[in-house]
Amino acid sequence: xxxxxxxxxxxxxxxxxVLCFTIYFSGLYHIISFLRRHHPVILMYHSVNDRSYPYIxxxxxxxxxxxxxxxxxxxxxxxxxxxxxxxxxIRGGRLPADTVAITFDDGYYDFYSKAYPILKKYNVPCTLxxxxxxxxxxxxxxxxxxxxxxxxxxxxxxxxxxxxxIRMYNLKSSEEKIECIRDLNSILLYMDEDERGRIISELExxxxxxKPSERVMLTWSEVKILSMESLISFGCHTHSHRSLKTISLxxxxxxxxxxxxxxxxxxxxxxxxxxxxxxxxxxxxxxIKEILRRLGFEAACTTIPGAISRDTDLYELRRISVxxxxxxxxxxxxxxxxxxxx
Numbered sequence: 001x002x003x004x005x006x007x008x009x010x011x012x013x014x015x016x017x018v019l020c021f022t023i024y025f026s027g028l029y030h031i032i033s034f035l036r037r038h039h040p041v042i043l044m045y046h047s048v049n050d051r052s053y054p055y056i057x058x059x060x061x062x063x064x065x066x067x068x069x070x071x072x073x074x075x076x077x078x079x080x081x082x083x084x085x086x087x088x089x090i091r092g093g094r095l096p097a098d099t100v101a102i103t104f105d106d107g108y109y110d111f112y113s114k115a116y117p118i119l120k121k122y123n124v125p126c127t128l129x130x131x132x133x134x135x136x137x138x139x140x141x142x143x144x145x146x147x148x149x150x151x152x153x154x155x156x157x158x159x160x161x162x163x164x165x166i167r168m169y170n171l172k173s174s175e176e177k178i179e180c181i182r183d184l185n186s187i188l189l190y191m192d193e194d195e196r197g198r199i200i201s202e203l204e205x206x207x208x209x210x211k212p213s214e215r216v217m218l219t220w221s222e223v224k225i226l227s228m229e230s231l232i233s234f235g236c237h238t239h240s241h242r243s244l245k246t247i248s249l250x251x252x253x254x255x256x257x258x259x260x261x262x263x264x265x266x267x268x269x270x271x272x273x274x275x276x277x278x279x280x281x282x283x284x285x286x287x288i289k290e291i292l293r294r295l296g297f298e299a300a301c302t303t304i305p306g307a308i309s310r311d312t313d314l315y316e317l318r319r320i321s322v323x324x325x326x327x328x329x330x331x332x333x334x335x336x337x338x339x340x341x342x
Contacts, residue, residue: 006179016339017329023337024328032335039307040086040099041334044319047108048115051324054151055216056108057143057185058178062324068118069326074100075122078334082125083273084233086308087299093310100334102126103301103319105237105275107135107218112226119231129237129275129301130223132259140216141241143185146200150181154208162187162199171207189278190243220266227267235273236260236297243283244276253291260295272298279303279319280342289315304342318342 023029046060047053048067062070074080083101102119104111107130119126134141140148150158150171158169158180167187169180184203188196218226226232238244238255239262247255256274263271274292276284279302292300292315299314306318320333321340332338 013339020329020332020337024332029328029331029335036307036335037097038095039309040089040095040101041307041336042083042086042101042103042301042317042319044301044303044321045102045104045115046106047110048118049108049110052174055140055144055148055212055214057141057147058181062322064114064118066324066326066330067115070322070330071118071122071124073326073330074102075124080124082231082233083127083235083299083301085125087273087314090299090308090310090312090314095308095310103129103235103275105129106131106141106241107223107237109215109218109222112218112222116226116229116232120229123231125231125233127233127235127273128226129235129273130218130259130263131237131239131241132262133239134217134241135220135223136262138215138217138219140212142188142196142200144216145212146184146188146203147181148212149200149203149207149209150177150184152207152210153177155206158203158206160199160202160206190246193242223263223266227269233273234263234267234269234271235275235301236263236271237275238277241277243278244288245283245285249287249291252288253295256291256295256297260297270296272296274300276300276302284316302342303340305336305338305340306342307336 045062047056048064049056049061051061051063053061078098078100079096080100083103086101089095104126107128111128153171156172158171160167170176171180236256236259239258240255244252260271274297281304299317301317301319304318305320320338323329323333
């Protein structure tokens, strides 16, 4: 990423904070919140961990401290219901006021060790979307492995050829490493798996590859324990976490049905809610929605930002990605003010 691009991004983030500050402390927040009180919000989390935890893609982490403050606020100020309950309200065309549902994507171990104890403390329900193939292999998502490699780099500079273009990164500071991780993630996200694998192999050579020493994802035995908790509902997030628009419809059906079967067999519960991998507008279409209907899914979550309304498509539920913040930035996210793109 060029210096100009980094400067522009920093300026956008700074202006966004000013906007949120102005809306919240001017009183506009309370007016907007009142006007939107019958538009429930689905919150999307991934990992709850130390902010500097090197094994997980940094933008997917909410710190434990901020998470507890967020849950305490929601428990006291909002009506937090389960996602299946919210889906029932949408079907009935009656949306309760000041309502929030909470979801977690992927199935990180820190859900078991850090997030759920806090949810249980405040009696807050949530839905956990699992990637069955990663739990099978005890592996990690490629973007988390990318973060691990860069965060644990033994070199201060990186030079890598991507599509015939030489990209250079400084890795001397934590900030530079995060910028590198973000930039490489955006480049590799929709890349062919073989080419992505080649680039990651090159990264291993350059940064001084060492095998991760910590487990990042849940095990099936931990999922089994969690399935005994009434506050948790489970959903399907495919078998290998590939964008469904990059594979054939036959492969889509396999990805979804394998995951659905494993989750149902392990938890002993019907799995009727889906979460699209990546989840942007270009990651699903009507044909994919039809496959989900045919396989018995009642709803599907995206990563497109927004709130719920009476005419919401149940197979295109919008969610707000929760920021690592517990002040006015978090509260503004609850009214849909976010830098999240869909």
